[in-house]
Amino acid sequence: MSPRRARAPRTSTARRTVWLVAGAVVLGGGGVTAVAVTGSSGDAGAGDSARPAKAHVLPLDGKDPKQRTLPRTDTQMFSLVGVSWEDSADAFEGTAQIRTRSADAGTWSDWRGLEFGIQAPESAEGGTSGVRGASEPLWVGPSDAVEARVLADGEETAVPKALRLDMVDPGTVDGETAKGVSGGGKVRTTAKPERSKSPGKPAAEPSEPVASTAPSESTGGEPTDQAPPASPTVAPAESSDAPAEPAPSVSEEPTASAEPAPSRTPAEPSEPAPSQEPTVAPSASEPSSEPPAESSAPAEPTASPSEPAPSTGPTDVPTADPSGTPAPSDSTPAPTAPAIVSRAEWGADESLVQDPPAYLGKVDAVFVHHTAGTNDYDCSESPAIIRAILTYHVKTNGWNDVGYNFFVDKCGTVFEGRAGGVDKPVQGAHTYGFNGYSSGVSVLGDYENGGTPTAAAQQAVADISAWKLGLHGVDPEAKVTLTAAADTGVWKKGDKATLYTISGHRDGYATLCPGRTLYSALPGIRTAAGASPYAAG
Numbered sequence: 001m002s003p004r005r006a007r008a009p010r011t012s013t014a015r016r017t018v019w020l021v022a023g024a025v026v027l028g029g030g031g032v033t034a035v036a037v038t039g040s041s042g043d044a045g046a047g048d049s050a051r052p053a054k055a056h057v058l059p060l061d062g063k064d065p066k067q068r069t070l071p072r073t074d075t076q077m078f079s080l081v082g083v084s085w086e087d088s089a090d091a092f093e094g095t096a097q098i099r100t101r102s103a104d105a106g107t108w109s110d111w112r113g114l115e116f117g118i119q120a121p122e123s124a125e126g127g128t129s130g131v132r133g134a135s136e137p138l139w140v141g142p143s144d145a146v147e148a149r150v151l152a153d154g155e156e157t158a159v160p161k162a163l164r165l166d167m168v169d170p171g172t173v174d175g176e177t178a179k180g181v182s183g184g185g186k187v188r189t190t191a192k193p194e195r196s197k198s199p200g201k202p203a204a205e206p207s208e209p210v211a212s213t214a215p216s217e218s219t220g221g222e223p224t225d226q227a228p229p230a231s232p233t234v235a236p237a238e239s240s241d242a243p244a245e246p247a248p249s250v251s252e253e254p255t256a257s258a259e260p261a262p263s264r265t266p267a268e269p270s271e272p273a274p275s276q277e278p279t280v281a282p283s284a285s286e287p288s289s290e291p292p293a294e295s296s297a298p299a300e301p302t303a304s305p306s307e308p309a310p311s312t313g314p315t316d317v318p319t320a321d322p323s324g325t326p327a328p329s330d331s332t333p334a335p336t337a338p339a340i341v342s343r344a345e346w347g348a349d350e351s352l353v354q355d356p357p358a359y360l361g362k363v364d365a366v367f368v369h370h371t372a373g374t375n376d377y378d379c380s381e382s383p384a385i386i387r388a389i390l391t392y393h394v395k396t397n398g399w400n401d402v403g404y405n406f407f408v409d410k411c412g413t414v415f416e417g418r419a420g421g422v423d424k425p426v427q428g429a430h431t432y433g434f435n436g437y438s439s440g441v442s443v444l445g446d447y448e449n450g451g452t453p454t455a456a457a458q459q460a461v462a463d464i465s466a467w468k469l470g471l472h473g474v475d476p477e478a479k480v481t482l483t484a485a486a487d488t489g490v491w492k493k494g495d496k497a498t499l500y501t502i503s504g505h506r507d508g509y510a511t512l513c514p515g516r517t518l519y520s521a522l523p524g525i526r527t528a529a530g531a532s533p534y535a536a537g
Helices: 379-396 455-470 516-520 522-531
Strands: 021-026 032-037 054-059 067-085 094-102 138-152 164-169 365-370 406-408 414-416 438-443 479-483 496-500 502-504
Touching: 054 067, 054 379, 067 094, 067 379, 138 164, 138 379, 164 379, 365 455, 365 516, 379 414, 406 455, 414 455, 438 455, 455 522, 496 502, 502 522, 516 522
Parallel strands: 365 438, 365 502, 406 438
Antiparallel strands: 021 032, 032 054, 054 164, 067 138, 067 164, 094 138, 406 414, 479 496
């Protein structure tokens, strides 16, 4: 069936206040681009070394309804690029390729394909006016010219309406160069707690990688600027510049098209609570009104891998206070959090975020993603990559904030994603049909086209997932049954989807994400999460 099949009309609500100042700039290559400049962020710093992020667009016009091309065109500086179109419900069947000119070397890259695995959230956020369909963004590094070709080759033989090229310059923050943070980003260190391993669930030996070995693949780039954090289950790299990169094993994962069979009939999920109007999220200066930490979340029956636990209905209405729930029955405190680089530390422009966060009743699962960008980045560039993705998700996609709850780079550094509190059940925009139950962790890099996730990245995904699920008493090695809130290409709306509590994006939505090698590493990541010192006891 064509992805442009008839769809139920979505409620369109008034869009939040526009934060941009837009204008038209005539470029040397003969193109015209709209320029959107973000406002300064107090968190990002406003010193002489700071430069705000900018978003530029180039319309991809043409008479041929099936294809669009853009000749080599000079542009303003950008480091991230994608394509977008008018209607987010109009899924694109086709290919889009771009090549860019390095601002430093003046050389042109090879043609690179854009990935189409992104979908506006099924919640109210995805139904607001101004939400656009888009490709995954591609990090290309500082560039000053672009060439593009887009071809419709599915059942629908026309490119989407109002097709355009979106380019983002992430800017800089105080203490950061155009390349990245001098000396690496600031990391809030947290000592790993001691935890005895339960029988039958041993941690990996220090000399072993997270995932079992398999034929290795090229990584496409090595970390150069930042050492991975210490880990009790993964051997440290030979040097601080290049963590070891084990090749993941191929596992007996459920395919995107096959539903894992639960061992018992799941209970029918209850209806979501009546909606309430969003309120402004409490500020850090008002601790008395801030939502309590997730350590106060209620205990839930832990599902074993053979007995998935049914979930309650998804949350799709913004709320500013997920409180009012009793402490877990065993009264055990939440495990100490892994080290997480805050939004202020990576330079998030908080003026982009106009609406308060929405909170879930519980985090039932974690979906693992990749950014589908490049593996050839320095870890000092990670903050800039994340700033660019934030700008792309808000300015190009039209979302309220960056879609993922957490990012992990190849050095194993964890970054806060969507605002609202890392220890709160913040609803993200990452896995269409299942955002109302889950948290999203995205690994910087492309793990479909030859890249292999590093041991440090795998351990970081395991640790942050174990901690996030542990706040709700969820076993990171178990399964859970969730009700699909939309047709995802894998599940129909209302289907009972039995999934691992740590699943890949492709398990819920028809996409290649998180890439073949990262997806095949998930069994090892789940095992490492179960043995993580951050997992619930």
